[in-house]
Amino acid sequence: MKMVWILAVSFLFFSHASCTNPGLKVRVTQKALEYGRQVGIQALQQKLRQIQIPDISGKTHVPVVGHVHYEISGMRISAFNLPGSAVGFYAGTGIKLSIDNAYIHITGHWRVKYLFISDSGSFDLSVSGLSISEVIAMTRDDTGRPAVHSAGCTANVGGLDIRFHGGASWLYNLFSSSLENPIRSSLIREICPKVSDAINGLERHLKTMKISSHVDKYAEIDYSLVNPIAITNTFMDLDFKGEFYNAAQHKEPPFSPPPVSLSKQADHMMYLGLSDFFANSAGFAYYGAGALHLNITDDMLPKHSPIRLNTSSFGNLIPQVEKLFPNMLMLMNLHAKQQPIMKATPNNITIEVWGAIDTFAILPNSSLAPLFVLDICASVSMKMAISQMKLAGSLKLSSKTSQWISTSKCGSLKLCQPTPEGESGCFSDCD
Known part of the structure; x- marks a missing residue:
């Protein structure tokens, strides 16, 4: 146990001793982050609009009626609004970005088959209460350039409101409630990779930065x-x-x-x-x-x-x-x-x-x-x-x-x- 304490103290000492005095020191404050947030949130919004939601198909059991087969395809994000966002320092790690009450509007096509009956049409999907939390780690690489990477991302989807167009309403109402969980899960799976991709794009830029x-x-x-x-x-x-x-x-x-x-x-x-x-x-x-x-x-x-x-x-x-x-x-x-x-x-x-x-x-x-x-x-x-x-x-x-x-x-x-x-x-x- 005594040896462990000696090693710990030695590590702290040499870590401190290895610090090099700079010729130029820059301090970035919360006000600078707020300015950067206004620019960065627009770029992130454009990136999130590129989310590709895969087609969804399956069948659901409806009491009395039996099994209903459905297909949802061609889903495309037509609007992605991020009205509420905040950014702040995350001590010892980097920067934390939080987005609350985001709104997504999605359009797509539906097809349903029940017994010998089939029908199709289009739909509009409104996603509300979307929240995203991302921690961006910042450090220095071996060349002396700043480096960033995603240190953790979580996304949650609030409510879904689906409005169908075309076809028989009694038919698509049989499977409408069964779409909520698959679409929610698909969105959650796609959002964080897009955020990480935006951060990786910044990292690729930093690697080419002149020092x-x-x-x-x-x-x-x-x-x-x-x-x-x-x-x-x-x-x-x-x-x-x-x-x-x-x-x-x-x-x-x-x-x-x-x-x-x-x-x-x-x-x-x-x-x-x-x-x-x-x-x-x-x-x-x-x-x-x-x-x-x-x-x-x-x-x-x-x-x-x-x-x-x-x-x-x-x-x-x-x-x-x-x-x-x-x-x-x-x-x-x-x-x-x-x-x-x-x-x-x-x-x-x-x-x-x-x-x-x-x-x-x-x-x-x-x-x-x-x-x-x-x-x-x-x-x-x-x-x-x-x-x-x-x-x-x-x-x-x-x-x-x-x-x-x-x-x-x-x-x-x-x-x-x-x-x-x-x-x-x-x-x-x-x-």
Whole structure:
């Protein structure tokens, strides 16, 4: 007995330990289920209308009269209404769908034989008080895709009202009461398989669902499920990997996702939780792919900007620039020196970036002459909130450091000019 308890505790421990922190967490609430019910119930109604009711034949013994042989054929559902339905979470399993007071209208043909007398005609059958209860189990398959299957279905039929057309009423009244149980049993046998078929159709769709996609030529994102779907009586949590990869090579970053927690509120249909791992894995992937760089030229600046990206404009700040390269356009290459880092807290997001700006003069032959390099390290803090379906926030530059790259003895700005021999002649503002 002691060994059993040890094994049970060990199982619980390792089950908990094997849980992986997601980069992206989604919580689905009852409000989302209600929205989905409106769409899903219409699809289910169309599916149930496809029920094929097999022909029924038999004989029944009528007192005094004797045996009456009957055949019911060509039964077709002409109407299937589901006025009352409810959907909710089924803790630990999935979703429970309940349908009450459904109504079915069926048409068909009848034939009866009694002694040497035979007759035939058509009929209308109204089925009321139909109820269906279906539990849809939701889990994660081995590929990280969501999976669903039927975990239990029950169906019950209330009252049946048959109205015959054609033939002699005294004849079909002999067997009308004998049809109720066969038709009820046939409907009950056919309903649950149709519901399961609708669920299987969804499962086939889920098996083809993409769990990763290319963002652009530099990166792709993996959004497979990393944990089994957690389901309570009020919400469902889905843990997605939420990790960016370098498109050229899948390389894990040197950091792991932290735990993601969401509010217990259920005022909205869905809640989204993003950890800083989501953004940092993107920074790691793009930096590794060499994508974090940008060339800035004068034509990219607003036309009304008082500062232009040319040596004449920069000459007001650095006279040597205009002196060495008069009336020339400039190009700035902004690039990261290491991956940007985002740190998220409940009330604040901080982004730290390290980069450099290589500045060039564009010579008449379109070649570039290096001017100076500006190293930049900045920390930006953001506070965001959603108000009236709009994302709002404030931005604050927490800290900023920059320096001019220089190799001159006086430690100030160094300007370089190519010589006719192809070498660079350099001048500093202390020369």
